[in-house]
Amino acid sequence: MSKLISKIKSKLVGRESGFTLTELAVAMLVVGILASVAVPSFLGSRNNAYDKEAQNSINLVMNAALGLYQNQGDFSDANSAQCGDSTPLAADLQKLEPNIDVIAAAVASTSARTVSVTSKQTWNSNAELLGCQAFFATALSSSGTCWIARFTVEGKFFNAGSIAPIVMAPALNTQNASIATWTLLQTNGAAYAQIRARSNAADADNTQTLALTQSNCNAAFQSSGSTTAALYYALPSEFYSSWRDTTGAAGGARN
Numbered sequence: 001m002s003k004l005i006s007k008i009k010s011k012l013v014g015r016e017s018g019f020t021l022t023e024l025a026v027a028m029l030v031v032g033i034l035a036s037v038a039v040p041s042f043l044g045s046r047n048n049a050y051d052k053e054a055q056n057s058i059n060l061v062m063n064a065a066l067g068l069y070q071n072q073g074d075f076s077d078a079n080s081a082q083c084g085d086s087t088p089l090a091a092d093l094q095k096l097e098p099n100i101d102v103i104a105a106a107v108a109s110t111s112a113r114t115v116s117v118t119s120k121q122t123w124n125s126n127a128e129l130l131g132c133q134a135f136f137a138t139a140l141s142s143s144g145t146c147w148i149a150r151f152t153v154e155g156k157f158f159n160a161g162s163i164a165p166i167v168m169a170p171a172l173n174t175q176n177a178s179i180a181t182w183t184l185l186q187t188n189g190a191a192y193a194q195i196r197a198r199s200n201a202a203d204a205d206n207t208q209t210l211a212l213t214q215s216n217c218n219a220a221f222q223s224s225g226s227t228t229a230a231l232y233y234a235l236p237s238e239f240y241s242s243w244r245d246t247t248g249a250a251g252g253a254r255n
Contacts, residue, residue, distance in 0.1 A: 050142040054112035054139040055147055057114075057139050061093055061115045061137050064102075074132040074153075075089070075135045076089070077089040078092050083119050089119055100114075103115065103116050105220035105223070108140070109146070109214075114139065118136050118220055118223050120132070120134040123159070125162065139217070140217045144197040148192065148222045148239075150239060152188045152191075154188060156187065166188065168191050168241055169238055189241075190241070193222075193239045195217070215232075216231075
């Protein structure tokens with residue numbers, strides 16, 4: 001009996017063989033197809049998570065800034081009451097929101113949990129200074145996108161002489177470009193924008209690099225109130241009432 005079993009085993013072993021070239025080719029093709037579907041989906045989900053982290057950090061710091069405003073009636077720092085002197089302002093907000101690294105306006109954000117902040121004065125239609133009524137914050141996502149938020153309590157302009165209106169981009173009420181869009185009447189309150197690096201083969205555009213996106217992801221630059229389109233800068237009119245996927249492009253052109 002043992003001899004018979006050994007003989008059967010030897011025959012079975014002799015029949016064992018590896019995959020043929022055709023089988024390997026088919027297997028590699030299947031793996032390639034699965035990867036082409038799964039990898040982009042994974043990368044998209046990962047970048048979305050990165051962006052949400054940066055947005056959440058900004059929201060937390062914005063809430064701290066609003067708490068500061070409620071206490072003293074503007075966005076100036078608590079000690080010197082200066083507007084735009086963002087080093088003491090960052091220190092004040094750091095105390096209110098210790099879970100996020102709050103940095104001064106001239107310092108660029110380097111991560112989703114590092115938020116650059118500043119405050120800014122506003123003017124009304126009669127060229128009257130209203131005080132330190134605007135707040136800006138920026139954070140760099142690991143996806144390579146610089147997220148920007150602002151909050152204005154009152155005012156119609158960021159600069160004296162009716163320059164740099166405090167406006168938001170119109171919200172489309174339809175996908176049909178020939179139909180008129182809704183115009184946002186709200187100018188004050190929260191508004192959001194972003195600048196994204198464009199330096200990969202998929203974009204076929206090397207005009208906006210990740211390094212320069214990062215170096216310009218600071219509140220000082222993004223709160224300048226300039227109405228001149230520039231690389232790595234979100235114009236005052238290119239902010240929306242919510243976080244949305246709108247990117248900056250070469251020469252200030254927008255997608």
